[in-house]
Amino acid sequence: MYVEAMRNVLSSASFIAVVASAALPAQQSPGPFTLAQILGYPYPSELVAAPAGGAVAWVLNERGVRNVWAAAAPDWTPHSLTKYSDDDGQELTNLAFMPDGKTVIYVRGGDHDANWAAEGGLAPDPASSPEQPKVGIWAVGFTGAPPRFLAEGDEPAVSPRNDVIAFVKDGQVWALQFFSTKPAAQLFFARGRNGSLAWSPDGSRLAFVSDRGDHSFIGLFASDTEPIRYLAPSTGRDFQPRWSPDGRQIAFVRMAGEGGPPEPLLVNVPEPWSIWVADAATGAGRQVWSSPRTLHGSYPETPGGANLNWGAGDRLVFLSDLDGWPHLYSVALAGGAPLLLTPGPFMVEYVAIAPDHKSLVYNANAGADSNDLNRRHLFRVPVDRAAAAALTSGTGLEWTPVITADGATIAFISGEARRPPVPAILPSSGGQPQLLGKDRVPSDFPDSELVVPRPVTWRAPDGTLIHGQIFERPHLMGKHAGVVFVHGGPPRQMLLGWHYREYYANAYAVNQYLASRGFVVLSVNYRLGIGYGHDFHHPPHAGPAGAAEYQDVLSGGRFLAGLPDVDRARIGIWGGSYGGFLTALALARNSNVFAAGVDLHGVHDWASDLGDDLVLPYWRYERSDRDSARLVAWRSSPVASIATWKSPVLLIQGDDDRNVRFHQTVDLVRRLDAAGVPHEELVLPDEIHAFLRHRSWLTADSATAAYLGRVLREGP
Numbered sequence: 001m002y003v004e005a006m007r008n009v010l011s012s013a014s015f016i017a018v019v020a021s022a023a024l025p026a027q028q029s030p031g032p033f034t035l036a037q038i039l040g041y042p043y044p045s046e047l048v049a050a051p052a053g054g055a056v057a058w059v060l061n062e063r064g065v066r067n068v069w070a071a072a073a074p075d076w077t078p079h080s081l082t083k084y085s086d087d088d089g090q091e092l093t094n095l096a097f098m099p100d101g102k103t104v105i106y107v108r109g110g111d112h113d114a115n116w117a118a119e120g121g122l123a124p125d126p127a128s129s130p131e132q133p134k135v136g137i138w139a140v141g142f143t144g145a146p147p148r149f150l151a152e153g154d155e156p157a158v159s160p161r162n163d164v165i166a167f168v169k170d171g172q173v174w175a176l177q178f179f180s181t182k183p184a185a186q187l188f189f190a191r192g193r194n195g196s197l198a199w200s201p202d203g204s205r206l207a208f209v210s211d212r213g214d215h216s217f218i219g220l221f222a223s224d225t226e227p228i229r230y231l232a233p234s235t236g237r238d239f240q241p242r243w244s245p246d247g248r249q250i251a252f253v254r255m256a257g258e259g260g261p262p263e264p265l266l267v268n269v270p271e272p273w274s275i276w277v278a279d280a281a282t283g284a285g286r287q288v289w290s291s292p293r294t295l296h297g298s299y300p301e302t303p304g305g306a307n308l309n310w311g312a313g314d315r316l317v318f319l320s321d322l323d324g325w326p327h328l329y330s331v332a333l334a335g336g337a338p339l340l341l342t343p344g345p346f347m348v349e350y351v352a353i354a355p356d357h358k359s360l361v362y363n364a365n366a367g368a369d370s371n372d373l374n375r376r377h378l379f380r381v382p383v384d385r386a387a388a389a390a391l392t393s394g395t396g397l398e399w400t401p402v403i404t405a406d407g408a409t410i411a412f413i414s415g416e417a418r419r420p421p422v423p424a425i426l427p428s429s430g431g432q433p434q435l436l437g438k439d440r441v442p443s444d445f446p447d448s449e450l451v452v453p454r455p456v457t458w459r460a461p462d463g464t465l466i467h468g469q470i471f472e473r474p475h476l477m478g479k480h481a482g483v484v485f486v487h488g489g490p491p492r493q494m495l496l497g498w499h500y501r502e503y504y505a506n507a508y509a510v511n512q513y514l515a516s517r518g519f520v521v522l523s524v525n526y527r528l529g530i531g532y533g534h535d536f537h538h539p540p541h542a543g544p545a546g547a548a549e550y551q552d553v554l555s556g557g558r559f560l561a562g563l564p565d566v567d568r569a570r571i572g573i574w575g576g577s578y579g580g581f582l583t584a585l586a587l588a589r590n591s592n593v594f595a596a597g598v599d600l601h602g603v604h605d606w607a608s609d610l611g612d613d614l615v616l617p618y619w620r621y622e623r624s625d626r627d628s629a630r631l632v633a634w635r636s637s638p639v640a641s642i643a644t645w646k647s648p649v650l651l652i653q654g655d656d657d658r659n660v661r662f663h664q665t666v667d668l669v670r671r672l673d674a675a676g677v678p679h680e681e682l683v684l685p686d687e688i689h690a691f692l693r694h695r696s697w698l699t700a701d702s703a704t705a706a707y708l709g710r711v712l713r714e715g716p
Contacts, residue, residue, distance in 0.1 A: 032716065033446035033516060035702055038509045039694070041420035042440045043502050044069075044413055046093060049402040050101035051160070056402060056411040057081070057104045058423055059092045060440065061502065064694025066092045068104055068140060069423075071436050073409065076425055078437040081140045082147055089126035089692030090133060094155060098178070099162040101405075102142055107154055109135040111688050114658035121170075124656055126692040128685060137167055139178070151176050151184035155195055161203035168195045173208060173221070188221050190228055196239060200247045205280065207241040207250055214258035218250065220280065231278035232285025235259075238276070242308050245357060251277045251288070251316055253306050255299060262624035266545045266632060268538055271298040275308065275316060277333065288316060289331045289338060296534055301491055302326045303350055311383030312357040317341070319348060321534040328360060330383050341381045342388055347531055349376070350400045354407060358383060361401045361410055365493070365531050367393055371455050373531065374467060374496045378412060378426075391426060392433065399500040403428070415498035417452040420445070421505070450512050453496055453523070458559045460527075464539075466552045467525045467532065469496060471515035472565075481570035481714035482560040484586075484594070485511055485523045486553055488577030490543075493531035494523045503690045507576070510701050514708065517715045522560040526552035526582070544606035544633035550589070553582050557593045569595065570712045574704055576600035577660060577689065584638035584649070584668070591646035596711040598704045601653040601660045601689055604668040606633035642671050648678040650707040652700050654687025680707065 046059040054073035059066055060080075064087030071078045081104060082092075094107040109123045118124070123133045137156050140147040153167040153174055166175045167184075171193035176184035187206070196209040210217045210230075216237045220229040231238070231250060235257040242251045255273045263269045272293045278285035291297035300306060300319050307319040307328070314333040319326055322338070326347045329338040342348055346366035353360055360383060363376045367390065376397045381388040391410065392398045396419075401412040408428055414435065415421035423436040441447070453469035460466050487494050487504060499505045511521045525531065526549045527539045541548040553573075561568035573594045575583045580602020586594045607630050634640050649672070653665045665681070672679045682703050684696050691697050709715035 033449050033513075035510075035513050035705060036698065037442075037444055037446050038450075038513050039063075039506070039698055039701060040442045040445055041498075041505070041509065042422075042437075042442075043505055044421055044423050044437070045502060046095045046106075047400050047402055047411060047413060047423060048095045048097065049404050049411060050097040051099050052101045052405050054404040054406050054409055055097070055101050056404065056423070056425075057095050057097065059095065059106075060437070061694075062440065063087060064089070064692075064697075066090070068092060068095065068106055069437065070104065070142065071423070071425075072101075072142075073404070073406075076434065076436060078423070078440075081142065087127075087694045088129075089124065089687075089696075091692065096156055096158050098139075098158055099160050103139050104141075105137065105139050105150075105156050105158060105165060107135060107156065108138055109133050110154060111658055111692075113690055114688070116658055118656065118658055124686070124688050124692060126654070126656070126684075126687045126696065137165070150178075153184070155197060157197035157199055157206070159199050159203040160201060164203070166197050166199070166206055168197070171195075173197065173206070188224070188228065190219055190221075192216070194219070196241065198241050198243060200243050200280070201245060202247055205247075207243065209239050209241065218252050218278070220250075220283070229283045231280075231283050232276060240306060240308050242310060243280075244310050248280055249277050250280055251275060251308055251310065253299075253308060254287075262626075265625050265629035266541070268295055268540060270294055273299045273306070275306070275318060275331070277316075288333060288335050289318075291320065291322070295538060296321050296324055298538075300326055301537070302347065302530060307351045309351075309353040309360070310357055311353070311360075313384055315383050317353070317360060317383050319351065324534045326530075326534070328362065328381065339384070339386070341383070341386050342379075343386055345533070346373070347533075352401045352403050352410075354403055355405055356407060361391070361403060363399045363401060363412070369393075369395075371496060374455055374469070374493070374525075376495070376500065378410070391430070395496070397495060397497045397500070398424070398433075413500065415500070417497040418447045418450045420447075420498050421500070449516065451515050453511075455496060456522070456559075458555060460551045460555045462548075462551065464527060464536075464552070466527075466556065468556060469494060469523045471511045471519075471521040471523070473515055473518065476518070476520070476565045478565070479567035480518050480520055480565055481572065481708075481712040482520045482522065482563070482566040482568075483511075483514055483708060483712075484553065484557050484560060484571065484573040485521055486526065486573065486575035486579035486582040487523070487529070488575065488579045490526070490528035490549070490578045491530045491537060493525055493529050503576070506697055506701065510704060513701075513705055517705070517709060519708070519712075519714050520560065520563060520566050522556055524553055524556040526556075528578075544636050545629070546632060547585060547636040550582060550585055553586055554590055554593065557586065557590070561593070570714065572596045572598075572708050572712050574598035574600075574708065575602070577602065580660075581638065585641070587647045587649055588638040588641035588645040591644065594647055596648050596708065598650045598652065598707055600700065600704075601657055602638075602664070603660055604637060604664045605639045606637045607631075608664075608667070639668065639671055642675050642677070645672070645675065645677050648680075648711055650680045650682065650703065652682045652684075652703065654684040654689065654691060654696070656686050657689045659689035 057070040153169040155168040175187040192210040192212040198207040218231040274290040328341040331338040378391040414424040580599040583599045
């Protein structure tokens with residue numbers, strides 16, 4: 001009944017209220033450029049700071065060729081530490097410096113954004129190599145010597161003593177002696193799957209999380225002759241261990257263990273959590289703070305989760321949505337009420353603690369410009385008072401700050417509307433940012449030919465204010481095809497510039513390319529996304545519980561169709577992952593609005609992913625509202641509306657997808673065949689969800705642009 005009523009509301013365009021955006025400076029008309037040019041941007045990620053002195057390292061992806069780069073004070077000249085030369089689809093992740101700052105440790109291979117491991121635990125092989133890839137730990141120095149393979153494994157944690165590297169392999173903790181040729185060996189045995197390794201400040205003990213399924217412990221390993229000590233063990237789920245600077249205590253997060261009376265599946269329920277501190281010598285622990293049992297008190301879902309850290313003056317700092325926004329708080333180690341450090345209607349995202357533990361540097365969608373709600377800037381705040389100060393401002397975007405060990409420099413990634421992201425540094429005392437490696441942007445990159453997206457807002461049928469960005473060539477003449485873009489996640493936010501996640505930087509580039517070809521593109525920040533508060537991020541009846549967010553997409557399509565230079569008969573839609581789901585849902589429910597679409601690895605049948613074991617274990621007698629939830633999940637799925645799906649679609653997916661099962665596309669193709677719906681497909685053998693090869697992205701993006709141009713009759 002709810003879904004049918006929602007469809008009736010959505011069918012009336014009279015509920016949509018459009019809010020005009022502020023005028024932006026006039027742009028020069030962009031010239032033509034190729035998709036290969038716009039996709040040629042280098043992309044930096046994995047930024048880390050050395051634990052001593054002033055040095056940083058990062059991964060740079062240049063057309064699929066990934067290498068580790070570094071720069072150090074005083075001149076901060078970037079240089080490549082590794083010399084990989086192939087678009088082979090092998091990730092470089094988990095960067096960490098050795099304590100002396102002379103060597104960078106990294107992991108090569110794997111799929112670190114996967115929702116589940118591949119069958120047999122195999123590493124991705126997107127290049128279809130006859131030789132099976134392995135996930136391995138490597139080391140490379142600043143001297144120019146070639147990288148050295150250390151061991152198969154993942155999640156390396158370097159001892160502060162500069163000698164031992166602990167890591168995870170097959171759910172157990174292993175270790176190797178860095179300056180020895182002796183092979184790596186299992187460091188200790190512990191039941192469960194173990195990870196989240198954290199060395200004590202003096203390197204004498206190793207904390208870890210031992211996941212036992214329905215509960216987890218914080219374990220503490222000291223030596224082969226001592227039993228593992230578990231800190232304040234309980235039936236709860238303990239994680240995110242953080243050592244105190246003096247090494248005497250460990251703070252951690254605790255949530256309730258799995259079980260208890262079944263929670264309802266069709267409504268949002270609180271997920272309370274607490275912060276505990278345990279004595280490292282005895283294992284005895286106590287609760288320092290507990291969240292209220294409210295929706296706003298639920299465990300935060302922004303990057304870093306609780307972002308738990310030790311602050312100076314016997315304070316613990318953490319992130320929470322207590323006031324309806326993801327904000328930083330601090331609480332006295334003795335307990336008491338938490339102190340809100342970052343008040344205001346904005347979201348704190350990536351957080352770094354200063355070496356002296358007296359302040360935090362973070363990025364947030366805040367600033368003097370009202371449009372900063374759709375940007376990112378850097379701020380610093382003390383751990384003991386609400387006195388945040390802006391470090392960056394303007395029309396650019398800055399994210400993922402790290403602070404050098406000497407406290408003198410803040411490093412981060414910086415992007416703009418036209419300039420793709422590059423690493424940057426800023427003196428902690430203030431000043432102008434210095435870009436690192438801007439010369440890696442290819443000379444034929446069409447920065448001057450890109451448009452500056454303009455912010456727009458409109459009202460969904462239920463009155464919710466929805467934000468988006470328009471990509472449009474200036475001085476368009478006549479009527480042009482429009483395209484709605486829907487991001488994935490769904491906890492994401494598209495911005496007024498290049499994105500801080502590589503997957504969405506690719507989407508930004510494609511939207512720029514479509515605009516250069518005459519399309520008018522609307523990127524929709526639908527509910528379920530981040531950046532607009534807890535309630536927007538956690539709406540009722542969303543996803544498989546009713547797809548309430550679809551009204552934002554449909555109203556966005558109607559908003560786009562109402563623009564004076566858009567041909568309402570030629571509105572397309574495209575998106576990946578959750579955006580693929582919403583693309584398919586739009587075509588299935590409203591082919592009268594959306595004339596064609598491109599669906600990259602979308603979910604098409606929620607009910608098939610809500611099997612009994614996933615929702616409620618088969619051995620439990622209680623059924624909760626499982627049957628009702630599966631019915632609503634079915635009705636919230638594109639496959640439930642195949643009868644009204646008329647518009648053509650291009651389906652794209654890699655068949656080693658570890659986030660959305662490839663069967664979702666296989667099943668949809670069979671249903672579209674049976675219903676006579678025109679469709680095309682592009683399958684990338686051995687590729688994962690977020691394609692690992694540049695060649696794969698170029699293939700998929702070229703197919704997307706060509707398909708929309710052909711079906712919607714737009715382009716040069």
